[in-house]
Amino acid sequence: MPQSPIRKLVPFAEAAYKQGKTVYHLNIGQPDIKTPDIALDAVKVHSLDILAYTRSEGSDEYRTKIANYYSQHDIHVTKKDIIVTTGGSEALLFAFGTIMDTDDEIIIPEPFYANYNGFSTASGVNIVPVISKIEDNFALPPIEEFEKLITPKTKAILICNPGNPTGYLYSKEEIKKLAGIVKKHNLFLISDEVYREFAYDGAKHYSIMQEEGIADNAIMIDSVSKRYSMCGARIGCLVSKNKEVISTTLKFAQARLSPPTLAQIASEAALETPQSYFDNVIDEYVGRRNTLISELEKIDGIKVAKPKGAFYCIVELPIKNADHFAQWLLESFDIDGETIMVAPAAGFYSTPGVGLNQIRIAYVLNNESLVKAVNILREALKIYKD
Amino acid sequence: MPQSPIRKLVPFAEAAYKQGKTVYHLNIGQPDIKTPDIALDAVKVHSLDILAYTRSEGSDEYRTKIANYYSQHDIHVTKKDIIVTTGGSEALLFAFGTIMDTDDEIIIPEPFYANYNGFSTASGVNIVPVISKIEDNFALPPIEEFEKLITPKTKAILICNPGNPTGYLYSKEEIKKLAGIVKKHNLFLISDEVYREFAYDGAKHYSIMQEEGIADNAIMIDSVSKRYSMCGARIGCLVSKNKEVISTTLKFAQARLSPPTLAQIASEAALETPQSYFDNVIDEYVGRRNTLISELEKIDGIKVAKPKGAFYCIVELPIKNADHFAQWLLESFDIDGETIMVAPAAGFYSTPGVGLNQIRIAYVLNNESLVKAVNILREALKIYKD
Numbered sequence: 001m002p003q004s005p006i007r008k009l010v011p012f013a014e015a016a017y018k019q020g021k022t023v024y025h026l027n028i029g030q031p032d033i034k035t036p037d038i039a040l041d042a043v044k045v046h047s048l049d050i051l052a053y054t055r056s057e058g059s060d061e062y063r064t065k066i067a068n069y070y071s072q073h074d075i076h077v078t079k080k081d082i083i084v085t086t087g088g089s090e091a092l093l094f095a096f097g098t099i100m101d102t103d104d105e106i107i108i109p110e111p112f113y114a115n116y117n118g119f120s121t122a123s124g125v126n127i128v129p130v131i132s133k134i135e136d137n138f139a140l141p142p143i144e145e146f147e148k149l150i151t152p153k154t155k156a157i158l159i160c161n162p163g164n165p166t167g168y169l170y171s172k173e174e175i176k177k178l179a180g181i182v183k184k185h186n187l188f189l190i191s192d193e194v195y196r197e198f199a200y201d202g203a204k205h206y207s208i209m210q211e212e213g214i215a216d217n218a219i220m221i222d223s224v225s226k227r228y229s230m231c232g233a234r235i236g237c238l239v240s241k242n243k244e245v246i247s248t249t250l251k252f253a254q255a256r257l258s259p260p261t262l263a264q265i266a267s268e269a270a271l272e273t274p275q276s277y278f279d280n281v282i283d284e285y286v287g288r289r290n291t292l293i294s295e296l297e298k299i300d301g302i303k304v305a306k307p308k309g310a311f312y313c314i315v316e317l318p319i320k321n322a323d324h325f326a327q328w329l330l331e332s333f334d335i336d337g338e339t340i341m342v343a344p345a346a347g348f349y350s351t352p353g354v355g356l357n358q359i360r361i362a363y364v365l366n367n368e369s370l371v372k373a374v375n376i377l378r379e380a381l382k383i384y385k386d
Numbered sequence: 387m388p389q390s391p392i393r394k395l396v397p398f399a400e401a402a403y404k405q406g407k408t409v410y411h412l413n414i415g416q417p418d419i420k421t422p423d424i425a426l427d428a429v430k431v432h433s434l435d436i437l438a439y440t441r442s443e444g445s446d447e448y449r450t451k452i453a454n455y456y457s458q459h460d461i462h463v464t465k466k467d468i469i470v471t472t473g474g475s476e477a478l479l480f481a482f483g484t485i486m487d488t489d490d491e492i493i494i495p496e497p498f499y500a501n502y503n504g505f506s507t508a509s510g511v512n513i514v515p516v517i518s519k520i521e522d523n524f525a526l527p528p529i530e531e532f533e534k535l536i537t538p539k540t541k542a543i544l545i546c547n548p549g550n551p552t553g554y555l556y557s558k559e560e561i562k563k564l565a566g567i568v569k570k571h572n573l574f575l576i577s578d579e580v581y582r583e584f585a586y587d588g589a590k591h592y593s594i595m596q597e598e599g600i601a602d603n604a605i606m607i608d609s610v611s612k613r614y615s616m617c618g619a620r621i622g623c624l625v626s627k628n629k630e631v632i633s634t635t636l637k638f639a640q641a642r643l644s645p646p647t648l649a650q651i652a653s654e655a656a657l658e659t660p661q662s663y664f665d666n667v668i669d670e671y672v673g674r675r676n677t678l679i680s681e682l683e684k685i686d687g688i689k690v691a692k693p694k695g696a697f698y699c700i701v702e703l704p705i706k707n708a709d710h711f712a713q714w715l716l717e718s719f720d721i722d723g724e725t726i727m728v729a730p731a732a733g734f735y736s737t738p739g740v741g742l743n744q745i746r747i748a749y750v751l752n753n754e755s756l757v758k759a760v761n762i763l764r765e766a767l768k769i770y771k772d
């Protein structure tokens with residue numbers, strides 16, 4: 001199993017705590033946003049006598065409500081198109097297992113969410129990366145680049161929209177291009193849309209499930225983790241109109257019996273979260289992003305892809321090796337006892353040697369902390385030597 | 387993905403409900419026993435603001451308490467030997483992924499828990515069955531039978547103790563024999579001990595973790611599902627003193643981020659369940675088992691393996707095809723509008739053609755219902771024709 005790019009820094013972070021340092025965590029995707037009360041309270045008033053299994057595909061009531069939520073986002077599915085999973089992670093694992101055999105290939109624009117590596121290893125399939133560039137804000141690479149990579153073993157293209165780690169939001173036109181290529185080559189298009197609500201500057205998220213003509217190709221991955229700041233619930237779902245995909249995924253779901261029951265209670269209640277909650281959260285993230293970007297732009301010699309969604313951005317630094325820099329920040333640098341932890345971006349690339357001078361920043365800290373954190377980055381770059 | 391032996395009967399059960407029939411479910415492992423209040427209440431008074439991830443291996447507090455629980459059962463491990471998983475299911479999947487590569491082999495005494503098939507398919511490994519016999523009460527097959535099956539691809543032996551679907555409780559001597567063979571051939575010994583507390587007639591469960599000299603070979607699978615009647619929590623764990631096993635399993639755990647947080651709160655509280663709860667539950671199951679066996683013994687021409695643990699038993703019927711019989715019970719038979727649903731046992735065997743005339747009965751119904759259910763079985767056998 002490959003290891004996440006952040007894990008190897010953990011011992012250095014622990015050593016920094018022991019030295020009494022304060023560490024600003026720009027490295028993690030655990031939001032500091034409060035979970036909606038309606039979800040937390042639903043668990044407090046549960047009336048269970050027996051904490052029993054639910055249906056393997058998730059309870060009928062919950063799936064019906066999820067379908068209703070999607071219809072508000074112009075995605076028209078029924079409960080029969082939905083399998084509730086233990087987080088988006090399990091939905092991805094089920095998708096890989098359902099549509100691919102050992103040694104099959106899946107094309108993914110890189111940089112991509114590092115855990116895709118773990119799911120591909122566990123499923124015995126190979127990731128074929130297609131490079132998207134910081135100069136283009138990590139937009140969809142030209143379709144010809146995908147076509148060059150298609151072999152008889154290619155079964156699917158996977159995107160994350162909006163993207164972790166890029167913050168890029170694919171346009172309707174880009175989704176249409178992807179639809180064209182998966183139809184032409186009879187591939188699956190998997191779209192990880194767990195950050196759907198996190199689209200900024202008035203941009204509207206366009207789901208692969210809204211695109212006509214690819215009903216049999218499209219598999220959407222979703223999760224309550226980021227939407228309701230409920231990462232610990234471990235509830236996600238796989239959505240597809242392809243009946244064969246759903247029936248095979250159901251067998252994977254049955255083998256692990258059921259998704260967690262208490263978390264389904266919280267997740268079902270979370271669907272009643274008022275729009276004002278999201279409006280506030282989006283305002284907060286846009287504010288943080290703007291703070292982060294304007295502070296970063298004050299630093300000489302760096303390149304930033306301005307994110308249009310999610311809560312990550314990739315930053316290119318005037319250094320050679322971000323792995324080493326990230327470790328040095330924890331081990332050997334501080335301002336008044338404060339330092340930062342960042343995620344070296346090389347771990348988000350599958351192609352060796354790419355992204356070595358890039359880091360991912362998660363803007364899951366409040367504005368004040370972000371200003372301090374970027375100041376630490378600026379001062380550190382002044383004295384750091386590769 | 388292979389399908390569970392019970393799933394294909396579900397449409398017939400649904401048709402029976404539609405006809406207004408009452409169906410006694412002897413087919414499922416979902417206990418009707420109440421979950422301890424201490425676990426259910428812990429969730430009601432949670433003080434979470436953010437339903438966040440826990441550590442991928444489970445929280446330190448919870449793992450420390452699990453280790454303490456084991457020490458009361460003469461199993462001496464620390465939190466470092468424990469990875470908390472999303473149910474025993476995930477612990478098995480992690481174990482398979484950790485110790486085996488594609489096309490490796492695992493020897494399992496059959497009949498075995500049908501979902502082992504799903505985990506082996508998902509992991510790309512092959513199950514090699516060794517037959518245990520109803521005439522021997524499903525005791526451990528002779529060690530020579532295992533040795534005959536060992537090839538260079540064999541990586542492990544897996545047992546379920548006490549057994550689902552057999553109800554068999556392995557003796558200390560049997561565990562010692564298994565320890566001998568795994569040491570001799572350098573194999574892993576995986577023991578699924580989720581029914582540990584369910585040992586009857588004064589018999590004491592002997593864990594592979596108590597056996598000296600196989601610390602590096604032994605991997606224990608556990609779960610809160612049956613112990614505290616918390617199947618819907620989806621909390622289990624993998625336990626091993628083999629540091630390499632733990633470090634690889636941790637990578638699988640990190641790829642799926644964390645086990646469910648709310649369920650860990652319930653499971654941690656469940657560890658405080660008083661012994662009186664288990665005493666009552668064991669009394670109840672022993673009573674049910676005694677009722678079931680004495681009622682079954684009134685039926686001519688059947689064979690029963692008297693279970694010493696768990697809450698299942700295998701029954702051999704004077705018929706040819708239990709699959710067909712089980713379907714017929716739902717479709718075409720009733721006494722005053724009541725019928726039964728049983729699990730055909732062929733699905734618990736890997737060898738084709740074995741167990742065709744056997745069923746598994748889960749005694750998860752109260753005594754009165756069990757008497758009625760066995761009466762239905764007796765009357766049905768009088769008129770059923772293969």
